[in-house]
Amino acid sequence: MASAVDGEQALAAGRDRRHDLILLDLMLPGMSGLEVLRTLRREGIETPVIVLSAKGEEVDRVVGLKVGADDYVPKPFSRPELLALYHAAAELERMGDYAVNIAKLAQQLASEPEIPLFSQIPLMERLCRSQLHAAMRALVDVSEADARAVCANDDELDRLYDAVYRSAMEVMQADPSRVPQATHMLFIAHHLERLGDRVTNIGEDVVYLATGQIEDLN
DSSP states (O other): OOOOSSHHHHHHHHTOTTOSOEEEESOOSSSOHHHHHHHHHHTTOOOOEEEEESOOOHHHHHHHHHHTOSEEEESSOOHHHHHHHHHHHHHHHHHHHHHHHHHHHHHHHHTSOOOOOOTHHHHHHHHHHHHHHHHHHHHHHTOHHHHHHHHHTHHHHHHHHHHHHHHHHHHHHHOGGGHHHHHHHHHHHHHHHHHHHHHHHHHHHHHHHHHSOOOOOO
16 A cells, blocks of 8 residues: 555556555646546556545546546445445446456457357446446435445346356267367357346445445345
8 A cells, every 4th residue: 555645646546456446536736636536547557536525516536537537426425335335346446357358258269260149248338338328327416215226237147157167067068079169159258247246246345335234135
């Protein structure tokens, strides 16, 4: 962990890619927090950034997010709120890893003899996309009801993954030459299912933020 007392120190600390999260105040001496954020993003540094600022007007929030902040928290803020945002940023980082793994598997699939994509995989992709959007909206709105709905929908993602597994086993048994393709598709589905679990974790954080109660909804 590192701290900074002005914009130049904040920029130097932000360039250290070992950090999992950056908490950035906009009102820094010297280089402003906004300029620090803009510079980090321009240099390709993708560490999640949560902006903390006494400037809580909607236009300030929009500008911060447009420049590259992952979230914007006006002061004063509560400790549970900051904790939930930190967890959400960490979950988003892991989802990015899953996306990279899926892209690599897609490249491998493209280099192999083509077989039809298991029909459940596009359904899983659309559900993951919808779930992530809903979870982030629930986080912004601190909506317990929406967060619980997100967690409940994870069962459908599990059901689709089970169906992919069965389809993969059937293809492997029927035609051993297609084992590599079926295996790659199975791992794609696995990453999508794990991504869905991460989205559910964000939903649980929102429930905690709204109620103060820790619940296992996965």
